[in-house]
Amino acid sequence: xxxxxENIKTKTLGWLSIPAFVxxxxxxxxxxxxxxxxxxxxAEGGFSFSSLFSTFTSPYTLHVLGFTxxxxxxxxxxSVLVGLPxxxxxxxxxxxxxxxxxxxxxxPFVLPSILVVLGFVIFYGNNGxxxxxxxxxxxxxxxxxxxxxxxxxxxxxxxxxxFPIIMNLVSTYWEHMDYHCEQAAQTLGAxxxxxxxxxxxxxxxxxxxxxxxxVFLFCYxxxxxxxxxxxxxxxxxxxxxxxxxxxxxxxNQAAATISIMSLLVTCLLLVLYTHLQKASVxxxxxxxxxxxxKKTVQGFWSKFLIFLYSIACALFVLGPLTSVIVRSFxxxxxxxxxxxFSLKWYRQLFGLVKGTGxxxxxxxxxxxxxxxxxxxxxxxxxxxxxxxxxxxxxxxxSSALELLGMLPMAVSSVVIGLGYYLISSRIHSSGYxxxxxxxxxxxxxxxxxxxxxxxxxxxxxxxxxxHTLGADELRIFLTIEAPLLKNSLLTGxxxxxxxxxxxxxxxxxxxxxxxxxxxxxxxxxxxxxxxQGACALGTILIVISVTVFLLSEYLKGKENx
Amino acid sequence: MDEKGLTCSIKASYPAFKxxxxxxxxxxxxxxxxxxxxxxxxxxxQLISGLIQPDEGFISLNGTDITQTxxxxxxxxxxxxxxxxxxxxxxxxxxxxxxKLRKVPRSQMVExxxxxxxxxxxxxxxxxxxxxxxxxxxxxxxxARALASEPELMLLDEPLSALDSQLRKHLxxxxxSLHDKTGVTMxxxxxxxxxxxxxxxxxxxxxxxxxxxIGSPEEIYNQPQSLFVAxxxxxxxxxxxxxxxxxxxxxxxxxxxxxxxxxxxTIFFRPExxxxxxxxxxxxxDYLPHLEFRNSSLLSxxxxxxxxxxxxxxxxxxxxxxxxxxxxxxxxTLGVRLTNILQFLDGKRIG
Numbered sequence: 018x019x020x021x022x023e024n025i026k027t028k029t030l031g032w033l034s035i036p037a038f039v040x041x042x043x044x045x046x047x048x049x050x051x052x053x054x055x056x057x058x059x060a061e062g063g064f065s066f067s068s069l070f071s072t073f074t075s076p077y078t079l080h081v082l083g084f085t086x087x088x089x090x091x092x093x094x095x096s097v098l099v100g101l102p103x104x105x106x107x108x109x110x111x112x113x114x115x116x117x118x119x120x121x122x123x124x125p126f127v128l129p130s131i132l133v134v135l136g137f138v139i140f141y142g143n144n145g146x147x148x149x150x151x152x153x154x155x156x157x158x159x160x161x162x163x164x165x166x167x168x169x170x171x172x173x174x175x176x177x178x179x180f181p182i183i184m185n186l187v188s189t190y191w192e193h194m195d196y197h198c199e200q201a202a203q204t205l206g207a208x209x210x211x212x213x214x215x216x217x218x219x220x221x222x223x224x225x226x227x228x229x230x231x232v233f234l235f236c237y238x239x240x241x242x243x244x245x246x247x248x249x250x251x252x253x254x255x256x257x258x259x260x261x262x263x264x265x266x267x268x269n270q271a272a273a274t275i276s277i278m279s280l281l282v283t284c285l286l287l288v289l290y291t292h293l294q295k296a297s298v299x300x301x302x303x304x305x306x307x308x309x310x311k312k313t314v315q316g317f318w319s320k321f322l323i324f325l326y327s328i329a330c331a332l333f334v335l336g337p338l339t340s341v342i343v344r345s346f347x348x349x350x351x352x353x354x355x356x357x358f359s360l361k362w363y364r365q366l367f368g369l370v371k372g373t374g375x376x377x378x379x380x381x382x383x384x385x386x387x388x389x390x391x392x393x394x395x396x397x398x399x400x401x402x403x404x405x406x407x408x409x410x411x412x413x414x415s416s417a418l419e420l421l422g423m424l425p426m427a428v429s430s431v432v433i434g435l436g437y438y439l440i441s442s443r444i445h446s447s448g449y450x451x452x453x454x455x456x457x458x459x460x461x462x463x464x465x466x467x468x469x470x471x472x473x474x475x476x477x478x479x480x481x482x483x484h485t486l487g488a489d490e491l492r493i494f495l496t497i498e499a500p501l502l503k504n505s506l507l508t509g510x511x512x513x514x515x516x517x518x519x520x521x522x523x524x525x526x527x528x529x530x531x532x533x534x535x536x537x538x539x540x541x542x543x544x545x546x547x548x549q550g551a552c553a554l555g556t557i558l559i560v561i562s563v564t565v566f567l568l569s570e571y572l573k574g575k576e577n578x
Numbered sequence: 579m580d581e582k583g584l585t586c587s588i589k590a591s592y593p594a595f596k597x598x599x600x601x602x603x604x605x606x607x608x609x610x611x612x613x614x615x616x617x618x619x620x621x622x623x624q625l626i627s628g629l630i631q632p633d634e635g636f637i638s639l640n641g642t643d644i645t646q647t648x649x650x651x652x653x654x655x656x657x658x659x660x661x662x663x664x665x666x667x668x669x670x671x672x673x674x675x676x677x678k679l680r681k682v683p684r685s686q687m688v689e690x691x692x693x694x695x696x697x698x699x700x701x702x703x704x705x706x707x708x709x710x711x712x713x714x715x716x717x718x719x720x721x722a723r724a725l726a727s728e729p730e731l732m733l734l735d736e737p738l739s740a741l742d743s744q745l746r747k748h749l750x751x752x753x754x755s756l757h758d759k760t761g762v763t764m765x766x767x768x769x770x771x772x773x774x775x776x777x778x779x780x781x782x783x784x785x786x787x788x789x790x791x792i793g794s795p796e797e798i799y800n801q802p803q804s805l806f807v808a809x810x811x812x813x814x815x816x817x818x819x820x821x822x823x824x825x826x827x828x829x830x831x832x833x834x835x836x837x838x839x840x841x842x843x844t845i846f847f848r849p850e851x852x853x854x855x856x857x858x859x860x861x862x863x864d865y866l867p868h869l870e871f872r873n874s875s876l877l878s879x880x881x882x883x884x885x886x887x888x889x890x891x892x893x894x895x896x897x898x899x900x901x902x903x904x905x906x907x908x909x910x911t912l913g914v915r916l917t918n919i920l921q922f923l924d925g926k927r928i929g
Contacts, residue, residue: 478662484649485627485656486676486727492650496675500666 033494034407037400044458048436049428055273055439072274078258082278085254088168088243089236092175096232097225099176100183103330106323107184108191111311114327121334122181123570127512127562128338129519130178130241131536135543135555136337137174137246139344141165146340170246175239177333179232183225190224191217227293234286238429240522245543255279256431260526263435273439276432287427338559345552362553375541376550378533383557386518386535389449393456394514400457401464401509402502406494408465409472430459434526441527452524452532456517463516464509471505472498504572515565519558583607583763584731588625588635597621597787603731603780605640608757608764610774613784614810619767622784623733626765627656639730650679655724657734661716663708669695669719670704676727694722697756714745721753725760734766738773746770750777771811775799783807805925808846813887815852815897819843819921821869828867828916841924851918852899854888856910869919871897871912876905 056069072078106112107119125133140146141164148160155161164170198220202212240256247253253261255275263272314320348359365372368380437455475498483493521536528537535554542551583605590597597618603609611619624630626637628649636645644652655676663672673691674682682690695703698718708716717737724732737753738746754777757764768774774781775795783790783798783806791803802808805816819838822845826836855862862870874890874897885900890912897912921929 476660476662478658478660479664481627481629481649482656482658482662482723483664483675484629485652485654485733486723487650487653487679488675489648489650492679497664497666501664503666 034403034405037403038407040400041404041458041461044454045428045433048433048440048455051439051443052273052276052432052436055269056277068270069274069277072271073278078275078278081253081255081258081275082282084252085237085256086282088171088175088252088254089233089239092172092179092236092239093229093233095172095176096179096183097229099333100180100228101187101225102326103180103184104187104191106326107188109311110314110323112314112320112323112327114324118327118330120570121331122184123566124334124338124563125178125181127515127566128178129515129521129536129558129562130239131519131521131539131543132341132555132558132562133174133178133337134241134245135539135548135551136341137170137177138165138543139340139548139552140337141170141173146343147336165246168247168252171239171242171252174242174246175236177337178239178242179235181334182232182235183228186228186231187221187224191221194220223293223296227290227296230286230290230293234283234290237283237286238431240429240431241540245540255282256429256522259431259435260522263438264526269439272435276435280428280432283427283429341552341555342559344549345556348549362550365550366553366557372550374545374547375538376547379538379550379554382533382535382538383554385449385533389453389456389534390514390517392453393460393517394510396457397460397464397513398506398510400461401468402499402506404461404465405468405472405502406498408469409475430455430520430522431526433458434523437523438527449532451527452534455523455527456520459520459523460513460516464513467509467512468502468505471502475501504575508569508572511565511569515562518561582640584626584637584639584765586626586635586637588622588632588637590621590625590630590632592621595787597625599784599787599789601782601789601792603763603765605763606761607779608754608766608777609780609782610766610768610778611782611784612768612771612774612810613790615769617784618787619769619784620735623656623735623765623767626731627654627733628652629656653727653730655727655729655732657717657720657724657732657737659736659739661708661713661720663716663719663723665708667708668704669700669706669708669711672708672719673723673726676723680727690726691722694725697725697759698722699752713741714749717741717749718752721756725756725762729762731763731765734764736767736769739769746773753777775811783810785810801927802920803927805844805846805922808920808922813849813898815847815849816844817895817897819845821845821895825869825871826867827870827913839923839928843928844922846920846922847914847918849887849898850900851914852897853913854899854901854905854910855913856905856907858911862911862913867916868913869916874910874912876908876910879904 057066058064103118103122107115138145141162142148143160143163143165145165148162151157151161152159164173194217198216199212202216203209207215237254238256239254240260243252243254243257244260247257255278259272259275259279262268262275314323345362346358346360347356348361349356361370362376364370365376366379366383371377372379433455437451441451479497479501480493483497488496519536520534521540524532524534524537525540528534535558539551539554539558542548542554583603585602587600588597595616595618599618599622611622613619621630625632628644628647632645636643638644639652639654644654664675667675670688670691673694674687677687677690691704692701695701698721700715700718700722703711703715703719708719711719720737734753738749741749750773753764753766757777766774766778775798778795780792781795781798782792785806791798791807793801798807799811802811808814809816822836853863871890871892874892877889877891877896879886879888881904882900885902886904888899888901888905890897890899890910892912899912920927
């Protein structure tokens with residue numbers, strides 16, 4: 018009858034995961050402890066909490082914290098406003114272009130933030146494509162939209178980045194909700210509006226809140242968007258403040274104390290997130306049976322609205338990206354000449370022509386970035402596989418371990434970068450090895466997120482069958498579990514690759530000027546107003562990110578089909 | 579202990595119930611464990627396979643004590659209700675998996691896989707994926723895979739319950755013939771008494787973690803040792819013992835001794851043993867000592883295909899019967915031979 022299945026102990030190969038745990042632990046804890054110790058030990062070697070205390074009570078840091086929370090809240094609200102209608106449409110209707118909306122909405126998941134920044138500058142800037150288009154259309158002499166380098170730009174960019182998260186998480190949850198409750202409400206006499214408010218919305222709420230917490234966490238930790246699009250010290254968040262204190266004012270102690278403060282907040286958010294997620298999983302028992310069939314769109318206005326949303330969604334997401342690609346193929350022939358098609362930036366990038374300024378190191382940055390990302394991806398495969406063996410089982414220890422595995426998500430990449438910066442300044446070495454280690458710590462939790470759910474999906478029957486057929490545990494792991502996880506491991510590794518390739522926050526915080534990666538060069542190019550050069554690098558990032566995304570979708574499709 | 583076959587005597591307790599079973603299965607036989615859901619039959623299989631450990635007791639297989647043997651060393655194959663075919667492997671890879679573990683040479687593996695596929699009537703299925711197979715085909719592959727491990731004992735955990743009834747009948751006969759061809763000892767769990775009676779050499783009836791009765795299908799059906807077994811294995815009529823006084827028809831009175839006892843005493847008989855006299859102009863067809871329930875009124879009559887299932891009311895009791903023809907009138911006299919009646923006292927068989 019299968020009721021006693023939980024009694025069966027298929028022993029896990031716990032020892033397999035020990036090296037990976039030790040690795041993760043050391044890579045994560047050493048820099049973190051160093052950061053923490055910097056907060057309480059002053060440069061002269063004295064131990065005191067005074068610095069911590071003064072930071073926690075200083076009006077300036079409290080103001081920064083307040084602003085960080087405020088912009089994260091507004092960004093989350095904006096993401097919900099844009100994302101929820103999409104979630105409704107995706108979960109309830111079939112329409113032409115649905116696949117496009119779905120595909121487009123997954124794009125920002127894999128985009129590095131520096132690319133978003135660049136896209137925004139190119140698309141929404143005063144001299145950007147949108148403004149020029151509007152100027153031509155309405156025959157204006159001045160750009161009508163002033164979005165960039167302001168609070169608006171920050172919120173808009175965060176919404177761009179995060180509305181797909183809301184849309185995807187909520188619509189997936191919505192789609193899989195058992196529809197019998199709604200049908201029951203309607204047979205009991207509730208109209209469709211009442212059914213939504215009394216039944217559907219309360220059931221959706223935990224999933225909305227959990228998606229919101231995640232988005233809030235991302236916005237809280239946002240770095241490149243604030244640095245560039247905020248355009249000045251009046252918009253400083255905790256992350257930016259940590260970076261400035263460490264790398265501009267060279268005050269490690271202050272940077273460390275702010276890190277601790279920021280860490281406390283993100284830990285709280287993460288606890289809230291795990292709690293909400295558990296609540297939403299517990300409340301609904303997913304059934305595959307009673308899933309409602311999707312309606313086709315009826316009536317002109319609904320068709321029109323859905324069409325409008327799809328177009329807006331595509332424009333909102335694809336506009337900035339397309340303009341990056343278009344811009345990369347343009348150059349002005351003379352100092353003030355009009356832009357025309359040119360491969361100038363690619364020639365500079367691939368070293369065919371000597372690049373000027375930062376473009377000179379673009380090729381080596383590309384090579385370095387590819388090498389780092391490849392290394393990170395390769396290491397992430399065995400690490401996430403063995404870590405997953407420990408995490409797959411539900412129980413006290415595995416949930417404790419899972420939280421530990423998620424900790425690097427709570428600790429922002431700037432804080433990790435700061436830790437590695439402190440290490441490299443101690444041992445007077447700042448090689449690329451530090452970058453690889455920092456990227457590993459950032460990428461592994463994401464790789465794990467792709468592997469662990471798949472691991473948990475493997476029916477215990479497979480392992481029991483293999484066991485009764487004569488396989489021992491190691492054999493089962495090698496011949497049954499690992500092959501079944503092949504695709505999710507590959508997906509995880511590709512995400513690690515993409516993540517490492519686009520990583521800016523930690524890299525910028527830990528590196529000195531002789532370390533160049535693709536995003537760092539892009540950041541410098543944007544800083545020196547060489548947008549076309551940045552666009553050429555950005556196009557390469559887009560191509561790689563989109564390839565990774567398509568490959569992972571393909572693997573997912575193969576798994577389901 | 580030196581008896582060939584499976585002998586087990588195991589105790590295990592769980593939050594919901596206690597399991598305490600004691601039985602043996604002859605080498606080369608096909609035995610069924612049957613019982614209502616939650617009676618512990620699946621748990622018993624898992625204990626024997628070694629996937630879970632008993633609190634106390636022993637399990638011996640062909641003279642060897644295997645209580646402490648690891649699952650993968652036991653030579654006991656388990657066939658699952660949901661097949662558990664490895665999805666990343668094709669049919670042949672699934673079947674050769676246990677042979678690979680036993681380091682069988684490659685050429686021999688392929689040959690044996692082909693032979694096993696022929697045996698389960700799936701010739702040429704080597705390269706198929708499990709996702710391309712129907713439920714019945716999957717279960718055949720699972721059977722072939724289990725046989726490929728050359729088990730000393732094969733456990734089958736409700737192997738047919740996910741299939742539709744037509745296919746279930748067909749496949750249960752195939753499992754029986756598979757057993758006869760290979761001679762492997764099989765222990766088969768089911769909750770379907772028809773399935774158990776059709777294929778088993780012996781049946782083990784379980785209830786609430788305990789064994790109620792072990793015996794051949796005929797013994798279990800005709801000579802149940804408890805009311806539970808009697809009612810679980812088929813349709814039944816249960817009446818209080820004292821009705822005998824009113825309905826007994828016996829020519830030589832010395833033939834029957836009416837002997838009521840303390841406790842809940844009942845009589846039991848199967849519906850197919852009830853004779854219906856619905857034409858009062860004819861004499862009652864039975865002259866041996868019997869019980870006669872006069873003036874029974876017809877409650878319902880349902881057509882079952884090869885017979886009619888009829889329910890009468892006699893006084894305050896319902897009496898179930900079967901017949902080849904639809905009853906002619908609303909009233910009838912029902913008769914049962916005394917030799918067809920079983921007696922139970924507090925649920926246990928007496929007399």
